[in-house]
Amino acid sequence: MESLDKSNGEKKWLRHSRIGFIGSGKMAKALVHGFLGNNKISLENPLWISGRSKGSIQSFLEEFESHKIHTTLDNRELVNNTDLVFLCVKPLQAEEVLREISAIIASKVFISVVAGLTIKNITQLLSHCMVVRAMPNLPCQIGKGVIPYALNRDQDTKNGEMVGLIHYLFSLLGHPIQISEDLMAAATALVGCGPAYVCMLMIGLIEQAKAYGFPDLEAIQLMNEMVLGTLSLLMETKRSPEKLLSEVKTPRGITEAATQVMVRKGWEDILLEAIEAAKKKAETLEANFK
Secondary structure, rough: OOHOOOOOOOHHHHOHHHHHHEOOOOHHHHHHHHHHHHOOOOOOOEEEOOOOOHHHHHHHHHOOOOOOOEEEOHHHHHHHHOEEEEEEOOOHHHHHHHHHHHHOOOOOEEOEEEEEEEEEHHHOOOOOOOOOOOOHHHHHHHEEEEEEEEEEEHHHHHHHHHHHHHHHHHOHHHHHEOOHHHHHHHHHHHHHHHHHHHHHHHHHHHHHHOOOOOOOHHHHHHHHHHHHHHHHHHHHHOOOHHHHHHHHHOOHHHHHHHHHHHHOOOOHHHHHHHHHHHHHHHHHHHHHHO
């Protein structure tokens, strides 16, 4: 009964919350799609969006014509009319926005999804508000995202109830995971960039299917369903990738002929080098904010 009451309390809190997004780019769109399309709760208050121009706002609204969304070019107006604020701007714009809203952010919940912007960077300019740093990936648009997030240690111990509410908020977008902030650069490289690695693999598979003579739509469907089926098999049976690989790959068989080429060409080394390059870029962004 206690867990049921807690769940109902989280839903009530979120249902009545006023949520705003500073920035109207791809990540803000993905988050808004995720919140508006979730099947757990219905938000009672319209979302707020602020943008840098009327054109960017109009472009944003075209994807949400059936929803009521408040818009503004004034970030302070957005903060004054919301309880929970997402920062979704480019890294170079972040400091300007933080300074702009610093005097009116007290008692709000502030969630940054800006790459490289640390909690320390934020709290140096914003005080008396709860600060969360998160790195959701684009599948949160359909409630299938992975959302690594970090908090100040003080917040984690003093605001246990609010931490639970934040976790529930992110659960509307997919799978939230609270992590130590020192892992955020790695999470960015693995989770934030992860869909790009999968897409690059799929592009190669689809193009080869076309080269073999499959019509475009069939090639796409063939590879989409193959990848989806493989992931579903891994998750539903709780097999490890290594275990499934060994089952697909028989000695001296067709699959082994393919995997031997991949090993010989250093496919895994290329992937690991790419991930490391992404992690270093994320670390450089963090260093540049200091």
